[in-house]
Amino acid sequence: MEEGTLNSSKQELTLESLFPNVSSVLTLQGFNLPPQSVVPAFLFASLNYMLILFCNLVLLFTILFNKSLHQPMYLLLLNLPINDLIGSTALFPQVIHELVLDSRRIPYDACITQAFFIHIYGAGSIFILTAMAYDRYVAICRPLRYQSIMTHAHVMRIIMLVWLCCFLVIGVLFFLLLRLPRCGSRMPHAYCDNPSLLQLTCADTTINNIYGLALVAVTQVVALGIIFCTYIQILVACFRSKKAETKTKALQTCATHLIVFLLLECLGLFTIISYRIPNLSAQTRRFIGVSTMIFPPTVNPIIYGLKTNEIKDIIFKFFRKKILPG
Template identity: 40%
Template sequence: MENASSVTSVILTAFYEMEDLKYFYFAIFLLVYFAIIAENVILIVVIYVHRALHEPMYVFVCNLALNELYGSMALLPPIMSNLVSETHEVSLPCCQAQTYCLHTYAITEFTILAVMGYDRYVAICHPLQYHSIMSVSNVYKCVVLSWLLPIIAFGMFFVQTLNLILCGKIMERVYCSNYSLVKLSCTDTTISNILGLFSLFVYTLPQIIIILYSYVHILRVCFHSKESRMKAVKTCSPHLLAIFNYSIGCFFEMSQSRLNMSHVHYGARIFMSLYFLIFPPILNPAMYGMSIQAVRVRIFKLVKIEKSENSSSFT
């Protein structure tokens, strides 16, 4: 066992399984990172530039894209750096910083999705009061809450992890997580595990209640008329797909980190741990960009303008 005072770094052993094809994986992660940056930046720019898109729904979509850039920045550059590293060793402060960023990303993502669900409920169930309920001040409050709640709530819990004395330094992952750090502790982690499960409910239960409340009322309205059903399908489809995609990723992460998955292939476990950190950021902007007509039209116009400018420069 390592001396507690000497543990200043952790070794991410999952990278050893990728050693033979590390440059191939590096290229894949680099392409994924560029795709995430391009998709989300284009979506943010289109929403920011066109004043017609300065509506609550698009403001929340924009914040979702910002959060996905934040989460991807905390995940992919360190993974690519560790892939080409000889030791796959990460300093403890960097590991702790990555843990904080990835967990706040995850909580913020779910919180914004919950707020977006409530926005769709107001738009469908109370269309005449929509702009009074989702006023500029209320939208700003929702946005600030979506960012501050995870930062403060997880920060208060994460202090306990930072105070743990670590004896081990082997982490069988490609990135740092809170549960993996807790498992490296010298002391009994029963209280930490109980607090971790309790905090999981604190971080997710309010959002689940908001989403369920919103969609129960949306379903009730859908039974009234065909027009209501069409409006609900049109406006809620990308949001439901985003929630479904995020939920699958969380299920994969919880399964492979909390359960005994030794019977599952190592590559499958790496994929499961990365799903909710890679697929929502790469799929959500595509779903919202293509599903929402107002955004789709403006993206196509932007692409056409760039093409016409490029063609004119050659003439």
């Protein structure tokens, strides 16, 4: 019995000597804010998270509880606030916790969970906006066949395909990550993501890098290809239309979608490129990364809520009844 205990202790000592930096708790890089900036940063993060929760939940419940909005366009749009809530909830509680307690430590399991859902948010945003572009193409370019094409069953299949693709491609990404041994516990970033976790491994990451780059490339090519082709045909159909009202409504709807998509694309590409620039300062890289998680979830529900007349009218009527009853 004693001999077994000694052998076990020797094995533990050997592992500890081989990987002295391995711990079940990771240390994040943090934002390195000066003391006078901590309170403003905490207030900004807290208020921004509450704003994201409020705006996205209003949009979500408005679509859910109004049967007049149970149409293909809005059923697809419904997934956008869900996805934004996933991304912001994956990031903000950890950031607020770090600012309040001045703690940069996070359990490894929690870090993996945070990174997984942050990447789900990124992939989900692209796939959902691509599905919405397809819906707008059918509505504007095939108006007489819209009801027969975009049936409830077909819309549900599209939504299931979007989320299945998200969890599949990101699941493979993290399967490739978790198969590698880890020999570090100091994160090079202020929050957890796949590239940062990959830097903690002590094995060949060639397969991970190839899959990650291929995933970004294929996703971008497919999404941009579909959206570019659909919008070209939408513009052609709009300019051919003789009805000014129809043309204006179609262009307004498409402009709203395009603004949201371009905002996400620009921030996402800046984030990806920032990892490939070794001379970029850590603070700039952190700001770019966090901005991708802050601006789209904040702006999306406001843009869709104010630019989509049906949603705007329902929201305004609801608040008028609550604030000015009778």
